[in-house]
Amino acid sequence: MSPDRRQFLGWGAAAAVTAAGAALAPGLRLIELAQARSPEEAASALQRWGLLIDITKCTDCDVCVTACSKENGWTGHGRPETDPQWIRKVSLRDKRTGYAQTLPLMCQHCEHPPCVDVCPTGASFRRDDGIVLVDKHTCIGCRYCVMACPYGARSFVHETVSGQKSDVPRGKGTVESCTLCVHRVDRGETPACVEACNRDGGKAMVFGDLNDPSAEIHRRLRAEPSTQVRADLALNTGVRYRGL
Amino acid sequence: MTRIAAGIFAALLAVAGSADTSPRQAQRVPLPVIRIEQGEACVAPVEEMRRNHMAMLLDQRDRTVREGIRTTRFSLKNCVECHASRKTGSVLGKDGFCSSCHTYAAVSMDCFECHTPLRQSRTASAPR
Numbered sequence: 001m002s003p004d005r006r007q008f009l010g011w012g013a014a015a016a017v018t019a020a021g022a023a024l025a026p027g028l029r030l031i032e033l034a035q036a037r038s039p040e041e042a043a044s045a046l047q048r049w050g051l052l053i054d055i056t057k058c059t060d061c062d063v064c065v066t067a068c069s070k071e072n073g074w075t076g077h078g079r080p081e082t083d084p085q086w087i088r089k090v091s092l093r094d095k096r097t098g099y100a101q102t103l104p105l106m107c108q109h110c111e112h113p114p115c116v117d118v119c120p121t122g123a124s125f126r127r128d129d130g131i132v133l134v135d136k137h138t139c140i141g142c143r144y145c146v147m148a149c150p151y152g153a154r155s156f157v158h159e160t161v162s163g164q165k166s167d168v169p170r171g172k173g174t175v176e177s178c179t180l181c182v183h184r185v186d187r188g189e190t191p192a193c194v195e196a197c198n199r200d201g202g203k204a205m206v207f208g209d210l211n212d213p214s215a216e217i218h219r220r221l222r223a224e225p226s227t228q229v230r231a232d233l234a235l236n237t238g239v240r241y242r243g244l
Numbered sequence: 245m246t247r248i249a250a251g252i253f254a255a256l257l258a259v260a261g262s263a264d265t266s267p268r269q270a271q272r273v274p275l276p277v278i279r280i281e282q283g284e285a286c287v288a289p290v291e292e293m294r295r296n297h298m299a300m301l302l303d304q305r306d307r308t309v310r311e312g313i314r315t316t317r318f319s320l321k322n323c324v325e326c327h328a329s330r331k332t333g334s335v336l337g338k339d340g341f342c343s344s345c346h347t348y349a350a351v352s353m354d355c356f357e358c359h360t361p362l363r364q365s366r367t368a369s370a371p372r
Contacts, residue, residue: 043312135309164360166321171358
């Protein structure tokens with residue numbers, strides 16, 4: 001497949017940004033790398049938030065899931081078929097060798113998200129900094145995105161919700177998924193799962209800006225092998241795994 | 245005959261008119277309870293807030309959700325922080341700041357289907 005004109009121009013722009021971001025001289029840049037934004041500032045495409053999950057360090061715990069549930073105020077009702085699930089632990093086992101692995105799976109914050117492609121109202125959208133969200137004000141609860149997501153990351157709120165967190169509005173009849181703790185990221189903090197994993201878990205998760213050459217996640221992705229889940233779909237996920 | 249009927253009708257109208265303006269009748273109309281819980285002034289003059297608060301919230305909502313702009317001035321969270329009742333900690337309920345007017349004007353609001361109506365910061369007099 002040869003690149004079309006749009007794609008070619010995109011590469012040119014990306015190259016220009018990289019060159020400018022890379023530095024004119026040490027400490028001097030044409031385009032300043034984005035730092036923690038002020039509240040008045042809109043999310044920009046200079047950043048791309050992502051996660052690196054090192055499965056070799058992922059232990060058999062579920063602190064990430066518990067932390068997510070606590071931070072975002074979602075709870076189950078003992079009905080696994082319909083309960084909301086923003087993040088879950090998946091266990092893999094090689095049938096031949098018996099080698100077992102466990103990993104957290106959540107919205108992969110794709111660059112080309114299928115959930116956004118199928119949304120009939122534009123409620124499912126990708127923010128400029130790469131976070132894929134649902135605008136629940138325009139979500140009609142049709143659940144096309146739930147079907148379209150290859151990671152099964154989206155869930156539908158079947159029950160009336162009360163006692164929501166002020167930063168995380170949730171309501172019956174809308175679709176929801178991992179927001180990469182967008183309210184925390186906008187304050188300059190890391191997502192709840194990452195914080196919990198680094199405090200109580202196996203220190204397996206790194207959060208950061210994939211575009212920032214000085215960020216730990218950028219360095220590690222450059223130095224270590226990593227994989228995307230279902231890389232064959234070419235969605236360019238923001239969540240990467242190591243040791244999968 | 246028609247003249248008598250017209251006279252009776254006029255008399256009835258007069259009675260009805262005087263009844264409307266009587267203080268006893270006025271008290272029967274359930275007026276909204278507007279209790280300002282906190283602060284001297286809102287983010288805009290009262291008249292403007294009464295007319296346009298929904299437009300302000302609508303603009304802010306799109307800026308916050310779509311662009312990640314989280315200024316507090318017109319945010320729903322900021323409304324609730326000031327206007328939630330000291331007693332219940334909520335803007336809903338019988339005399340709640342939002343629900344009281346919205347019930348009076350018979351305008352339904354969907355904000356609190358998803359957003360919490362409760363104040364988040366704890367104060368000495370409020371339960372939350």
